Amino acid sequence: MGTKGKVAIVGAGMTRFMRRAQETPKELAFEAVRAALDSAQMTLGDIDCVIHGTAPDAFDGIHMKGEYLLDGSGGWQKPYMRGYVGGGTGVFAPIQGWYHIASGMFETALVVCEEKMSSCQPHPQGAFLTIFDNMTERPLKPNLLWIFALEMNRYMHTYGIKLEDIARVSVKNKNNALHHPAAQLGKEITLNEVLNSEVLAWPVHREMVSPTSDGACAVILASQKRAKKITPKPVWITGVGWNLDTSYWTNRDLAYPQYVENAARMAYKMAGIREPKKEIHIAEPYDPFAYKELHHLEGLLLADKGQAPQLTADGVTARTGNLPVCPSGGLLGVGNPIAAAGLMKVCELFWQLRGEAGARQVPGKPHTGVAQAWGDLMQVGTVITVKN
Amino acid sequence: MHLKGTAISKQDLDSGKVLFTRGDPHAHYTWDTGIGIGRYLEGLRKGKIFGTHCKKCNRTVIPPRAFCELCFSSNIEWRHLKDTGVINTFSICYVSWDAQRVQTPYLPAVIEIDGASKGHGILHLLDEVDPKLIRIGMKVKAVWKRPEERTGAITDIQYFKPY
Numbered sequence: 001m002g003t004k005g006k007v008a009i010v011g012a013g014m015t016r017f018m019r020r021a022q023e024t025p026k027e028l029a030f031e032a033v034r035a036a037l038d039s040a041q042m043t044l045g046d047i048d049c050v051i052h053g054t055a056p057d058a059f060d061g062i063h064m065k066g067e068y069l070l071d072g073s074g075g076w077q078k079p080y081m082r083g084y085v086g087g088g089t090g091v092f093a094p095i096q097g098w099y100h101i102a103s104g105m106f107e108t109a110l111v112v113c114e115e116k117m118s119s120c121q122p123h124p125q126g127a128f129l130t131i132f133d134n135m136t137e138r139p140l141k142p143n144l145l146w147i148f149a150l151e152m153n154r155y156m157h158t159y160g161i162k163l164e165d166i167a168r169v170s171v172k173n174k175n176n177a178l179h180h181p182a183a184q185l186g187k188e189i190t191l192n193e194v195l196n197s198e199v200l201a202w203p204v205h206r207e208m209v210s211p212t213s214d215g216a217c218a219v220i221l222a223s224q225k226r227a228k229k230i231t232p233k234p235v236w237i238t239g240v241g242w243n244l245d246t247s248y249w250t251n252r253d254l255a256y257p258q259y260v261e262n263a264a265r266m267a268y269k270m271a272g273i274r275e276p277k278k279e280i281h282i283a284e285p286y287d288p289f290a291y292k293e294l295h296h297l298e299g300l301l302l303a304d305k306g307q308a309p310q311l312t313a314d315g316v317t318a319r320t321g322n323l324p325v326c327p328s329g330g331l332l333g334v335g336n337p338i339a340a341a342g343l344m345k346v347c348e349l350f351w352q353l354r355g356e357a358g359a360r361q362v363p364g365k366p367h368t369g370v371a372q373a374w375g376d377l378m379q380v381g382t383v384i385t386v387k388n
Numbered sequence: 389m390h391l392k393g394t395a396i397s398k399q400d401l402d403s404g405k406v407l408f409t410r411g412d413p414h415a416h417y418t419w420d421t422g423i424g425i426g427r428y429l430e431g432l433r434k435g436k437i438f439g440t441h442c443k444k445c446n447r448t449v450i451p452p453r454a455f456c457e458l459c460f461s462s463n464i465e466w467r468h469l470k471d472t473g474v475i476n477t478f479s480i481c482y483v484s485w486d487a488q489r490v491q492t493p494y495l496p497a498v499i500e501i502d503g504a505s506k507g508h509g510i511l512h513l514l515d516e517v518d519p520k521l522i523r524i525g526m527k528v529k530a531v532w533k534r535p536e537e538r539t540g541a542i543t544d545i546q547y548f549k550p551y
Binding site: 014015016017018019020021022023028031034035061122123125126129132133134135136137139140141142143145146149150151153154157181182198199200201202203204214215246248250251252253254358 | 389391392393395396397411413419421428429449450451453457476477478479480481482483484493494496497498507509511512513519541542543
């Protein structure tokens with residue numbers, strides 16, 4: 001892949017995730033950045049460049065959000081950029097931070113992702129209409145649930161997957177989130193409660209959907225030379241990958257995310273990972289809907305096609321299983337402030353690999369992890385692999 | 389971990405404890421339909437569904453496009469497709485585009501259009517069918533608006549129904 005330098009994560013921080021925050025987007029970003037800097041015992045003066053990630057401007061109703069969020073992101077008089085691939089942004093932003101440093105241009109990079117969805121009234125769902133094709137789809141008044149429901153139904157049909165197979169993901173992640181201090185929706189919930197929850201868009205039930213959220217996350221990246229001076233426990237970024245499929249989503253195989261596989265293969269090749277099922281200890285795949293965790297485990301080559309539900313049923317993906325998946329509680333449990341939710345997964349790997357995840361710590365001293373986000377019009381996969 | 393972030397409730401806002409301001413951006417646009425979609429919509433106005441065929445990729449796609457995004461060539465042929473197809477996937481949706489609950493569900497589906505390459509469909513709606521009886525693989529046919537009502541829009545097809 002021809003990359004120059006090694007890059008480590010040396011600090012991480014986040015705000016609470018909540019349905020509606022009193023703080024402005026700038027203030028949320030500030031709190032996440034402040035927490036990340038404090039965790040690494042660094043000041044803004046130690047930061048060479050800043051990467052900001054946030055999802056569509058339509059949620060906030062603030063145009064040019066990158067510029068608006070500059071101050072809260074700590075980007076004042078620094079090389080600063082906003083990166084964007086919809087829901088995939090939260091893992092895309094640290095990838096951009098990675099190549100800022102791997103290129104040799106910078107020694108340190110601050111990556112901050114923020115989302116405040118509550119500003120959009122009466123419900124941020126209305127803003128999602130604008131992601132559909134303006135000429136061939138928007139006149140049909142689609143909502144975001146449609147494409148998830150359509151993809152989930154195709155996935156279930158193709159592999160003969162039952163609703164309870166998918167509902168188990170909600171049970172696992174919402175219970176995991178009980179132990180995450182920033183979580184919005186951690187709760188004890190049973191399989192029957194998920195299956196008996198309101199049908200929003202068959203086959204999607206209410207308890208299979210992540211909430212709308214406000215929140216922010218930040219990580220600090222450093223070159224090999226600097227990382228070792230900042231912390232005795234750097235977490236190394238070993239591979240990065242990203243890939244987009246065609247925007248004509250109704251022409252794609254909805255049962256399998258080939259673009260996630262492409263992104264994963266790119267990251268695994270760079271990391272020297274040949275057998276991801278054996279070599280990955282923790283996975284944080286993107287789980288805005290329960291079936292997406294399963295879809296993405298398959299795309300990440302951590303389960304064979306159509307087999308991720310069995311791993312879940314067998315307890316393999318539980319926090320105490322052989323391959324803990326979303327030990328954070330995921331988007332289903334911690335919440336889904338879109339770009340921040342993806343970066344939350346990278347934060348989780350950082351804390352898990354340093355043994356700092358508290359009550360949700362995965363047993364067995366994990367050494368490797370993969371985080372993945374997904375988005376745009378169901379077409380982008382963004383993947384990062386890490387090791388301690 | 390010391391976490392920041394202040395969750396607020398509807399009561400905090402209603403009581404005036406937490407202040408907010410309002411904005412209502414009125415942004416209006418006109419979108420030129422271009423070469424590919426322009427001809428597609430022109431076809432719909434005439435009650436015909438067109439796709440495009442890329443000879444190099446041997447792929448017939450819908451919605452049609454002025455260039456093949458796979459081989460990145462504009463060497464395409466226009467093809468008149470049928471107004472029938474097969475349900476690739478569907479949903480029974482009780483929520484409107486702006487998150488309001490509805491009694492009569494929307495029935496969105498991806499419909500693979502007959503004459504297009506396998507797996508190539510469009511987003512549209514189903515109707516004149518009991519939602520419980522909808523199945524993946526079901527054959528459906530377009531129900532068109534009357535010719536004088538058509539405007540050259542995807543909604544010139546009212547919906548698809550089983551046949």
